[in-house]
Amino acid sequence: MRRVPLIPAILALTAAALASTIALAARGYDPTTLVYPTYKHDLGMHHVTDTHLRLFTGNQHRFRNPRGVAAVKLRERDKPNKIGDDDELTVYGLNAGEHVIIYNTSMVSLDTYGGEGSGRYQLRNPQGITADPAGNVYVADTGNDRVVHLRNRDGKLRPLRIFGGDTGADDALRFRAPEGIDMTSGGDIYVADTGNDRIVVVGKDGRFARTIGESTLEDPTALALVDRGERWSHRKAAFLIVIERDGTMLHKYDLAGNETGSVTREELGLPHARFRGIDIDYYHQLYVTDEANHQIHKLNRDLQLITSFGREGGGDAEFQGPYGIAIWRRFGQIFISEASGAQYYWIGVDVLDYHAEPAVIQERGKIRFRNTERARVTVTIRDEKKRILRTLVENRVVPTGSQTFVWNGKNDAGDRLSPGRYTVHILARPTYSSKSYFQKEVAFPVRLG
Known part of the structure; x- marks a missing residue:
């Protein structure tokens, strides 16, 4: 040619x-x-x-x-x-x-x-x-x-x-x-x-x-x-x-x-x-x-x-x-x-349908989402300055499908957080070779009563 x-x-x-x-x-x-x-x-x-x-x-x-x-x-x-x-x-x-x-x-x-x-x-x-x-x-x-x-x-x-x-x-x-x-x-x-x-x-x-x-x-x-x-x-x-x-x-x-x-x-x-x-x-x-x-x-x-x-x-x-x-x-x-x-x-991996239940968490709430591929997942609760207050799960391998993690409204030290608005941050890394350069991050608000 x-x-x-x-x-x-x-x-x-x-x-x-x-x-x-x-x-x-x-x-x-x-x-x-x-x-x-x-x-x-x-x-x-x-x-x-x-x-x-x-x-x-x-x-x-x-x-x-x-x-x-x-x-x-x-x-x-x-x-x-x-x-x-x-x-x-x-x-x-x-x-x-x-x-x-x-x-x-x-x-x-x-x-x-x-x-x-x-x-x-x-x-x-x-x-x-x-x-x-x-x-x-x-x-x-x-x-x-x-x-x-x-x-x-x-x-x-x-x-x-x-x-x-x-x-x-x-x-x-x-x-x-x-x-x-x-x-x-x-x-x-x-x-x-x-x-x-x-x-x-x-x-x-x-x-x-x-x-x-x-x-x-x-x-x-x-x-x-x-x-x-x-x-x-x-x-x-x-x-x-x-x-x-x-x-x-x-x-x-x-x-x-x-x-x-x-x-x-x-x-x-x-x-x-x-x-x-x-x-x-x-x-x-x-x-x-x-x-x-x-x-x-x-x-x-x-x-x-x-x-x-x-x-x-x-x-x-x-x-x-x-x-x-x-x-x-x-x-x-x-x-x-x-x-x-x-x-x-x-x-790669996508994170979809993410939300908190109930809309205002009192004693206990659920963080839910769906990942489209097997992935290593980290879920954290953060304040308005993006500081991590609570880590619900860190670098855990989860299968493809729906995931649920429970939050009791407390920080990592076990102290109850003040009522107000916080942010749920989800990070997912695929297990394939794309993990070396790609990760999916999503964030959404959650209210603590």
Whole structure:
């Protein structure tokens, strides 16, 4: 690809992004369930547009129908003796309208694979992609009714095997417009065989293993899984989540194919949602893209809504039809494709619905709030000069969800404070790598009677 003067362009684009961030914060819009990385991790390009893509590809490519995303730390690029490179990932994105995979070969260089067709080195309207640290890449090559197995070596993707299509496979591996795909830590492949209303499991050896949901699924389009061999997992778990019925429903299965739960968009209070992409984080929480509402919905493993992040727009924490999503669980890095670009976030934490009960505390009161991510929390009572009078909890790890702390109206010495107005201060730090530069702070008044 043609060399381009990157540094001046990067500086100009970074300045524009910073101006957007400041403008949004000034308008009081500052959600922090997801946060942007520091400059050294993204060179200021956390929101990638057509301008960035043309710049890095010498004007050879534009975003055309971006779809699935995968992110991984390749073993061959890992340098055990180098400190600080563990979060430098290889990210694969499907540009379905150009029938190619776009992926980075370094922090500042890109390459592509594919082109429209049904040949060994070609793709047609690919929708789903998954990858592992060994360099294996699997693509749901939707328009060719097949799954393509590639290998990344020395920064180059090369084809290894093809399942389905016109390869003479047995009937069990005859896919019909497959869209979603994921793999276990042991190398088994789970494919959303969309046109056949089923999930197909292919063993590491390339042989058909089993199907899931043939009598229950309808139009499955995306899936994500976690298994007990997963290295970056808080507690050992194994389950599969499938998006189906034109993005209006989620199904949960164990990896053997037994259904363990389901939820519709209406049951989640999202009647107009169109779920498109899904992935699972280190704590087994789900992140689901919503193309219609221009949001990312976060659910717990029991398919209950935790929060919704984002809104329609082109600024920070805003989306235009988000679609694919990938999470690198170790550090909480998230990559999202959207209608004409892509975004890069780290998992943060937000503090919502904070208040005191009752409105005027007499003998005892409750401080309540909701945190959108597992976090280390400190809650203090302060006076008008912001001096700490009482510490209710300090640096305690709390799970995602609602929290309640009791205050008896006394200071740390055990003395009753005078009636009047005080301030509750809540500080929350995520447990992911974003904790090194981000913390959420909120404050609100409380009255002591």
